Amino acid sequence: MRLSLLEPLIDRPGPWASVYTEVPPASTADAVKQRELSARALCDQLTGQGADAATCNSLYEALSRRPEGVVGSPGRSIGRAVFATEGKVLLDTPMPGPPPATLAAWSALPRIAPLLDGLGEDPVCLVVHADRSGAEFELRRDLGRDPAGRIRNSGWPVRRTSERPERHYRAEVDSAWEHTAQEIADATRELWEQSGCEVLLLVGEPWVCHAVRDRMPEPLRSAAAETEHTERPGSPQLERDIAQVRAVHEVEHIADVLDRYLAGRADHGGMKTAVESLPALVQAAREHRIDTLLLAPGGTDLGREVWVGADPDQLGVRSSELHYLGEMHPQAARADDALLRSAAANGAEAVVVHDPAEAPVGGIGALLRWPAPDPH
The missing domain is CATH 3.30.420.60 (eRF1 domain 2)
Structure with a gap:
């Protein structure tokens, strides 16, 4: 899928409140009450994680209302992902079905990886x-x-x-x-x-x-x-x-993406057009070489810790790398969220791979815009 949806989340420094929740059908008799109770519980979780009052209040107001302009299947619940920072909701987007799990996270970067899995390709x-x-x-x-x-x-x-x-x-x-x-x-x-x-x-x-x-x-x-x-x-x-x-x-x-990815992992004279190790992915992201990011839910590398700065290009496997990139106060973040933020900032795409047999090792891989030397 194209990552232009994430544009409001790219340039803000954070920290971020990220919420994934289920929206009951509008026809449900107590739908309004359910939304209010859910909103309060989610905001209480964020407060417990250190979220500021202004951001929690803006989230509560948004979550208490049903998303506008949504035409879902009658009688079926949908999902919703909401992202806020510094007292403002920056992105509030529906998903075609409930998220696999309700989530309220306060973190250095927005938790955007579950959004891709929830939305799917959703071609227009x-x-x-x-x-x-x-x-x-x-x-x-x-x-x-x-x-x-x-x-x-x-x-x-x-x-x-x-x-x-x-x-x-x-x-x-x-x-x-x-x-x-x-x-x-x-x-x-x-x-x-x-x-x-x-x-x-x-x-x-x-x-x-x-x-x-x-x-x-x-x-x-x-x-x-x-x-x-x-x-x-x-x-x-x-x-x-x-x-x-x-x-x-x-x-x-x-x-098509998987075919090109599998072909790109093969060595062509010491050069590859696809990578999957976390250090290689981070380097490719910093150099704007990622064309398409591949994510497999449950992969071991998705939740690994990387270090990020305010700029999407400021990311590294070790915190010391950020000092050379001009960031004196790096913060820890999940690898999937950091790579997705960088990919979105540089016009890349992303696909979710559900078949374990075709998934990249560790759950994250990338097709490159131009070849890179094989580190091995």
Whole structure:
């Protein structure tokens, strides 16, 4: 997944309050009371760990309210991750399901590793509902949909009259549709580039989808999937189609990353394009060489202690390393959180690997942007 979601957490020095909790369905009779009790208990835990009153108060106010703009499955609980420091909530994001465990942590860095596992890849899907009259666009994620605009065929010819021969009318209709199909293709390309979508689904009659797709540039044309189900948003069949194309993309993306990672660990003339030992990962992070970070929940290296400074590039296996990086007061942090913060600051991605047979040794590995000498 792309780590741009973590941007609000990158440049603040901390310490941080990190909370993972379950949000009961809004229809539950005592949902409000449950949220208030849970918020109080979590804030009490943070206070016991040394969190300041202002930060705890801001968290309590946020946790006592249900997350806004969330469209989850009716009757099902969702998860929620909230991060705060210096009396302010900097990130409050829902997750499609409850977290594996409720967590309240006060630490030098935000506890962001569980967020990746809770969110999964969550690829953003651009759905284009197209027909001769125009198109409607929406962005789809695990927890909701966002309207993204519409196009209407303003050049549609007026209705046919006896004074207008059939061939003239048909020519005007075809010309209007050609123009509309190009407008839809152009608008789709712009939305794709602006929104950072990873999946594209064209919805409509096959000839409509084909006409729009043929006018798209590569690689967008190759990335587009089509469905002939013309039901409007919310129909069961269309929801299944959207879920399927997103799931296929997620599986293919993780498989591609793992293939490149396994190939990159092989020695190519003393150089490697993938690393997995903690010292090598820390060095690669400091040098901005990490392209994709791989994390396997439960790995032994995830919770190992590293040392960090205020800047994401200030991290080391030993505290003495931070002195050479300009940080006179290094703090201990978890390796997964420190590497994720650095990766997010430098535009890298991350994937969660659940298969132990494919997981990096120790639970953390990285694909590199350029090769590095093999330390062995």
